[in-house]
Amino acid sequence: MRVKWHDGYRTFKRVNMSDQQQLLDTLAQVGRALGNGHRLALLERLAQGEAPVETLATTAGLTVGNASQHLQQLRRAGLVTASRAGKQMIYRLTDERIVSLMGLLREIAETNLAEMERLVGQLFADDDAHGALEAVTRDELMAGLERGEVALLDVRPEDEYSAGHLPEAINIPLPVLEQMLERLPRDKEIVAYCRGPYCALSHEAVQRLRQLGYRVRRFEEGYPEWKAAGLPVA
Amino acid sequence: MRVKWHDGYRTFKRVNMSDQQQLLDTLAQVGRALGNGHRLALLERLAQGEAPVETLATTAGLTVGNASQHLQQLRRAGLVTASRAGKQMIYRLTDERIVSLMGLLREIAETNLAEMERLVGQLFADDDAHGALEAVTRDELMAGLERGEVALLDVRPEDEYSAGHLPEAINIPLPVLEQMLERLPRDKEIVAYCRGPYCALSHEAVQRLRQLGYRVRRFEEGYPEWKAAGLPVA
DNA sequence: CCATCATTCTATCGTTTCATAGAATAATGG
DNA sequence: CCATTATTCTATGAAACGATAGAATGATGG
Structure with missing residues (x-):
């Protein structure tokens, strides 16, 4: 049972893997999408409302090319969708709950990471x-x-x-x-x-x-x- | 302002970085911790209750050394803590909310990832x-x-x-x-x-x-x- | 103090991620 | 059909991640 997947490596690893572990690996893909500061910045901007790539790139302080790559990754993780409007691609969050997810992540980090407390203190x-x-x-x-x-x-x-x-x-x-x-x-x-x-x-x-x-x-x-x-x- | 950090690379990158981006990067550290199937398996086991490294390694299907490394990473992300009991190190979740976080992650993934639906279907x-x-x-x-x-x-x-x-x-x-x-x-x-x-x-x-x-x-x-x-x- | 057990640390290798630059594609307006 | 604009794709190199094996550390019990 060789499942076609995004790349050869995973295809190989997933052979004979328990359903369990496959599910966790897929979940991990979503986790990985949250595992980069620039992507979190993009998500924060998208939480304000849909936007084209250039806007997103500018607010996140990225080049357009780089922002596009990060957006592809968010898309593969199912966190954003895109639709074309003329020349532009408009991105939006797939799910209202993503805001809650980031909020929960923030709360947990604030409670348990000393580094976080230091940075928030600095902000205030x-x-x-x-x-x-x-x-x-x-x-x-x-x-x-x-x-x-x-x-x-x-x-x-x-x-x-x-x-x-x-x-x-x-x-x-x-x-x-x-x-x-x-x-x-x-x-x-x-x-x-x-x-x-x-x-x-x-x-x-x-x-x-x-x-x-x-x-x-x-x-x-x-x-x-x-x-x-x-x-x-x- | 050169902040001492876990490795040279980050120290360098963080110079002159906005408070904003520093906060998001720190949050991303927590996201990254959720970005690996084996670590999610460890967290799932820890959600059942505290346990020593060997137990965790066995339930997650990892070698003890490898499990230990993943646990260090979870610790740095503030998701688990450890305390010594005799020869053993007992790990536990730092926060009840981590269960909610994983639940939310799961719900969002189930709604938005076709791959997820396929795997859940297989399980059922x-x-x-x-x-x-x-x-x-x-x-x-x-x-x-x-x-x-x-x-x-x-x-x-x-x-x-x-x-x-x-x-x-x-x-x-x-x-x-x-x-x-x-x-x-x-x-x-x-x-x-x-x-x-x-x-x-x-x-x-x-x-x-x-x-x-x-x-x-x-x-x-x-x-x-x-x-x-x-x-x-x- | 020595042997043992549980765990962590270190070094290594292969794989993945990330940013960059430049080519390719897609829609638009002459 | 061509030039323009917006975005994505591809290739590259540097850094990070992940698994492994073996050494080092730390607590325990003779």
């Missing part, structure tokens, strides 16, 4: 320097919105915002923040969010706005987590 | 041959136990059973199944379970018991999933 160091800027939790945010006490600020690029965002959120991409301050109300607390817990955009936005005298905090999650939790999006 | 082919032997769901099982209509059979090796098992379960390791039939009631339906959805032990047990005329089905999950769901264990 600037916040602390400005005086205990705790991130806003989901419940807090929802309560604040309910009472009309907070304004939501989405600092992601415009294309990610328009692919989906939190209800009522105002979009000011970080690079043009200072040029569009008139969009922000001065009488409410501002809560900034971006791509997820590790996305630096909202950290940066909070720092810059505080320097300008705004009352502003960071939402501890991002758009993908909000959406994956089944909460309403626009 | 024998059941179907004997006439639509649907696996028992968790709810069904709980209802059946409640009404006292089913007897639970744990076909895992004795050491895994004694590390924890479903309440009221009778343990008959598969290799000695025929020698211990007197432990099984003949007036109830028997539900067999083992290590998890892909574990072949309960499949095999069901086939052999049906040949002997027992009314018997398979539980669709295993001990780790039951425990991870917060249900009572003995």
Whole structure:
């Protein structure tokens, strides 16, 4: 029973292999897809919404060719699909649960890896320097919105915002923040969010706005987590 | 800022790398740990309960030396910890959530990989041959136990059973199944379970018991999933 | 202290992964 | 049909991974 597979090596190894081990090997293929920082960056971008290769390459800081290769690998692992739209190939996540998978991976890593704690600490160091800027939790945010006490600020690029965002959120991409301050109300607390817990955009936005005298905090999650939790999006 | 790391290559690459990418790279380390079938087999065994290296090596079908290396890798990824007990090193999962992580990985793979479907189909082919032997769901099982209509059979090796098992379960390791039939009631339906959805032990047990005329089905999950769901264990 | 047992460490070899550059393919608009 | 644009494919070299065998370490029990 020689099963045709992606390459000769595996074909050889899989001969006479228990169903069990074959299943685990196939699962491992999915694990391997998560085993590279650049691919995780691509997945994080895809969690914001579908996108063509060039966009993905740019946000992940890769050459187009290299990004394409990583995307093929994600495709073989069943994590993304692609469809053609004119000259462009549009990639998207196959499954809403992939966001949960990455979230769980993150939580486990944060709990059990010292290195992780160090890096997260570093990411939050600037916040602390400005005086205990705790991130806003989901419940807090929802309560604040309910009472009309907070304004939501989405600092992601415009294309990610328009692919989906939190209800009522105002979009000011970080690079043009200072040029569009008139969009922000001065009488409410501002809560900034971006791509997820590790996305630096909202950290940066909070720092810059505080320097300008705004009352502003960071939402501890991002758009993908909000959406994956089944909460309403626009 | 040259951070000391596991090897020279990474140290070099990480210079001037964004916090962002460093975090994703560290996460990727956890992903990579899940990217090998043998390591997944080790994790599956560890989900049954802590064990020394030799036991782990045997159940995963590895040499002791090789198993040790894989375990080091899992340790570096923060997925397992080890402690010495006399001459032996006892390994265990660091976190209950790792079972959920593997479950989610499995669900996503099953939905999105054709190869996965094929292999699962193969695993279930024998059941179907004997006439639509649907696996028992968790709810069904709980209802059946409640009404006292089913007897639970744990076909895992004795050491895994004694590390924890479903309440009221009778343990008959598969290799000695025929020698211990007197432990099984003949007036109830028997539900067999083992290590998890892909574990072949309960499949095999069901086939052999049906040949002997027992009314018997398979539980669709295993001990780790039951425990991870917060249900009572003995 | 020595012999034993369990495990880890080290060196090695073959295979795989990753990034790069450049060729090939596919759709579009003249 | 040709030039352009977007993407994928192919070949290459450097680094990492995985399995093996044998040496080294660490705890135990005489």
